[in-house]
Structures are given as C-alpha cells and as structure tokens.
Amino acid sequence: MSAHTPSDQAVVRHGWVRAIVVALAGLIAMSVVAALGLWAAGAADLPEGAFPRVVAATVVTAVGGTVKLSGSAGPLAGTKAGLTVVPLSVTLVGALVTAAGFLRPLRHRAVASARELAGWAARIAVAWLLGLLGLALAARQTFQLSLGDDTLSDLGDLFGVRPEVGFTTDVPLTLLVGLLWLAGVLALALLVSRGAPLPARLLRFQESVRPAAYAMVALLLAYVALGLLVALVVAVTRGHARETLALVLLGLPNLVWLVFTLGLGVTWTGRVEGPFGLPMPHALDEVLRGKDTATLNLGSLAEYDGRVWWLIVVEAVLLLGAAFVMAARSPAGIRAWWHAVHMAVALMLTVLAVCLTGRIDARYGLSVLGINDLAGLAGELFLHPEVWSALGLAALWGLATGFLGALSARPVHRRGETTPR
Structure with missing residues (x-):
C-alpha cells in the first residue's frame, strides 16, 4: 500500500x-x-x-x-x-x-x-x-x-x-x-x-495588498448595489421595466462605474449621433448629443440637472467606508500616512481599470453613389476618459480618504494587537 x-x-x-x-x-x-x-x-x-x-x-x-x-x-x-x-x-x-x-x-x-x-x-x-x-x-x-x-x-x-x-x-x-x-x-x-x-514566499505581501484589494472590490460592488436599488425604484415608479432589466443585466456596471469616476471629478469626452443612444439618464444623453466632441463631467451635467452635485457626497461616503475597511483589515502598527499611500495606489489602479473597460465606440454608416446616410441608418457613439487627469484625481482622493479612514479605524481591534486584561 x-x-x-x-x-x-x-x-x-x-x-x-x-x-x-x-x-x-x-x-x-x-x-x-x-x-x-x-x-x-x-x-x-x-x-x-x-x-x-x-x-x-x-x-x-x-x-x-x-x-x-x-x-x-x-x-x-x-x-x-x-x-x-x-x-x-x-x-x-x-x-x-x-x-x-x-x-x-x-x-x-x-x-x-x-x-x-x-x-x-x-x-x-x-x-x-x-x-x-x-x-x-x-x-x-x-x-x-x-x-x-x-x-x-x-x-x-x-x-x-x-x-x-x-x-x-x-x-x-x-x-x-x-x-x-x-x-x-x-x-x-x-x-x-x-x-x-x-505560497510561503508571498505571505509577506498579503498584509499590504489584500486589505486594499478587498476594499476596492467592495467599493465597486457597493456602487453596483446602489445602482441596482435605483434601477428597481425607477422600474417600479416610472415603468419601462423591460428596458431597465436589459440595462441591469447587460450594462449596469458600465453606468455606475462611470458615475463613480464622475464623482471623483473625472472628465470624459464623447458624442452621440444618429439612432444610437445611451441606456443612461436623459441628462447624459443631452450633454453628448449634437456636438462634435462633448465634455462630460459634473459641471456639464449640472447644467441639465443640478442634483448631480450630490455625487460628490456619495463618493466621499463610499470612499471613506472603503478606506475604513482597508485599515480595519490591516494589521496593527501601520501608520496613517502609509494607509493613505496604499489607498491612493489601489484607487488609481481601480480607476484605470474602469477607464479601460468603460470606453465605448460604435458606428455604422451606409452611402449610395456618394450620398451618405441614405436610409437614416448612419450613427456614431463614443465615450472616452481623460485617463491621466483621472489617475491624478484618484491619487488625491485616495490620499485624503486613506488617511481619514486610518484615523477612524484606530478604535477597532485588529490583528497584532493585544487586548489589555
């Protein structure tokens, strides 16, 4: 045997x-x-x-x-x-x-x-x-x-x-x-x-990487959960249940993670022309339609709906919550400024991922004998982020919320601490 x-x-x-x-x-x-x-x-x-x-x-x-x-x-x-x-x-x-x-x-x-x-x-x-x-x-x-x-x-x-x-x-x-x-x-x-x-060789990295990774995933899922709640309310109060279901099952993160970056102050550029449309709030479509290249940010959206400024409040609350979770899951003894650095790096990587996956490009055109859009089928839709400014804003938000989150997590008992008898 x-x-x-x-x-x-x-x-x-x-x-x-x-x-x-x-x-x-x-x-x-x-x-x-x-x-x-x-x-x-x-x-x-x-x-x-x-x-x-x-x-x-x-x-x-x-x-x-x-x-x-x-x-x-x-x-x-x-x-x-x-x-x-x-x-x-x-x-x-x-x-x-x-x-x-x-x-x-x-x-x-x-x-x-x-x-x-x-x-x-x-x-x-x-x-x-x-x-x-x-x-x-x-x-x-x-x-x-x-x-x-x-x-x-x-x-x-x-x-x-x-x-x-x-x-x-x-x-x-x-x-x-x-x-x-x-x-x-x-x-x-x-x-x-x-x-x-x-693996044993990677154990020394888990205390610095895992809390930040967990906090960022929790942050993105929190936005999805909020978006799902809003979608359900809209479906119940305003109808269009089938269209709302299509949005939830196909592109809800596309919308809510775009909102996440807008709350940071990130600017996107885009255009909507022809039969194409965005399965998003009417104000967003209004900003992008009919211009060669439109600027999409909190300022341009506020011209159509002033309530978008509340996105900054939502952003601050969720980022502080993520920073608190990150600090609470980290071992004791890490200084607040180091938590801030971890939060800034993690948030920059998260925003970069959202910018890369959230881009949209769609176009279709038909021409006969040089006459464009004969059947009214031509259209174009694109939405691109300004990546470098987005990363800079993510770093600033990460440093600020990471530091405050570390301070708020100090009363929480964490690994590495001894409980006084």
Whole structure:
C-alpha cells in the first residue's frame, strides 16, 4: 500500500472534473445573464435564429474578446461599421462565479505551494479555453437591413443596394485576451480572499495588498448595489421595466462605474449621433448629443440637472467606508500616512481599470453613389476618459480618504494587537 503525498492529495482535490465544472459554471452563468439581458432588450426577435449567436458574441466581448462588425451593400454602395463595448454586467457575474469556484477547494488552508496553485489554475484555464473557443466559433452572423419606405427600397433595387451587416470573432485574439482575463480574475480572487492560501514566499505581501484589494472590490460592488436599488425604484415608479432589466443585466456596471469616476471629478469626452443612444439618464444623453466632441463631467451635467452635485457626497461616503475597511483589515502598527499611500495606489489602479473597460465606440454608416446616410441608418457613439487627469484625481482622493479612514479605524481591534486584561 502506497502513501499519498500532499501534492497527490492536491491533485485529487483540484482534479480535471472540478476544473471543468468551474470553467463551465462561469461561462454558463455569463451566457444566462447575457441571454436574459438581450431578451429584455428585444434581441430574441432577431431573424434567422440569430439570438444564440448574439448571446455567444456578448459573452465573448464580456471577457475582452474581439467581435468584428462587417457590412456590404452592393457594387454602388459602401458601409462602415465598428463596435467596442464591454457588457460589464455579464463580465461581473462571470468573474464572481469563476472566482468562487476557484477558491472553494482552497478554503481552510494557510499555505499552498506555487506548484499546486499553478496546476489548479492551469486545469481551469484549459477547460475555460475550450469553452471559449466554442463560443467564439459560434459568434458569427449576417443580417440584411431594410432601407425603409417603398421609395428607398425601389432605389435600392435599382442600384443593387442590399445593405447587410454582420459580425465575426477574431478567434486567436479572443482566446489570448480571454486567457488573460481569466488569469486576472484568479489572481484577484487570491488577493481579495483573506482565507485563500498563498505560497510561503508571498505571505509577506498579503498584509499590504489584500486589505486594499478587498476594499476596492467592495467599493465597486457597493456602487453596483446602489445602482441596482435605483434601477428597481425607477422600474417600479416610472415603468419601462423591460428596458431597465436589459440595462441591469447587460450594462449596469458600465453606468455606475462611470458615475463613480464622475464623482471623483473625472472628465470624459464623447458624442452621440444618429439612432444610437445611451441606456443612461436623459441628462447624459443631452450633454453628448449634437456636438462634435462633448465634455462630460459634473459641471456639464449640472447644467441639465443640478442634483448631480450630490455625487460628490456619495463618493466621499463610499470612499471613506472603503478606506475604513482597508485599515480595519490591516494589521496593527501601520501608520496613517502609509494607509493613505496604499489607498491612493489601489484607487488609481481601480480607476484605470474602469477607464479601460468603460470606453465605448460604435458606428455604422451606409452611402449610395456618394450620398451618405441614405436610409437614416448612419450613427456614431463614443465615450472616452481623460485617463491621466483621472489617475491624478484618484491619487488625491485616495490620499485624503486613506488617511481619514486610518484615523477612524484606530478604535477597532485588529490583528497584532493585544487586548489589555
């Protein structure tokens, strides 16, 4: 009879079956959320049985994959199309489910070897890539667009104009970016969870990194929770329940994390033109529509709705709460100014992540014989942050709230302190 080594037992606990379950759970959860959101948005009525393919494309974009739009309209016409947007509701659900599955067999352990963690993550990654490959191959479809009334249709038939728009995925790039997304989720899960084991060489970093990572994740989830509460109130009091459900299931973090940066004082630039629109408050659409490049910040929004200044109060309260949580979870003996530095660095990284994932670019155009927007289909929507000023503002807010949060957490008993008898 042979004895099992700790590494053998780890392989049993973190075997291939469990890895496949974790990967599939994440992808299935994302697919369900995407399908419900697209159904609420009316995508279930798409022709040619395209709904499952659109769901697959939504999941692909949610993990950072690339979906390419293409168009054709006959020999005498031209089209242009492009889309860059991440449905962050789908992303968030997938990250939470995958992280929970990854951490579950690691509970109640103080230390795990780097080899064990790498092997467990690698098995999940293989299963994840196979599932993502199937979704990427399924995410392709072509639609024929209507030119509208009889006159335009007759003109289109005369010149052989049959506008079509479709989408495909860049499979290699999608797999690469999807693998990086998974690696980021698993690494962040280890950083956020106090109970997850780390290799012995990394234990000295957990006291400085884990409290800050936990505080930032809690901050972002707090904004999502507030946004969900507001969405429910709006759905009950003003109707439009189906549209609100679509926003919640597809893009709620896109909206609330944009609000999070606006509360810091961050400026975004953008434009809304044509049939495109933003599933956001009316004031935001008013600021962006009809200008070559509009400036979006608290000042420009306040011209349409003065209540936006309350976002500064909400920002201060939530940031102070995050700073308090960070300090309370940190060991005793760390000075307040050092907490402030930790908070500033963590907030800068968080704001950078929001700026990179919250960008939006969408455009479509149709021209016949050089005449643009013949059928009223052309439009453009983009929203970009001013990244460097955003990072500077995040640093200032982080230093101030980190210092105050550390002072407010002093009465809290923390690890490393002795209780006087």
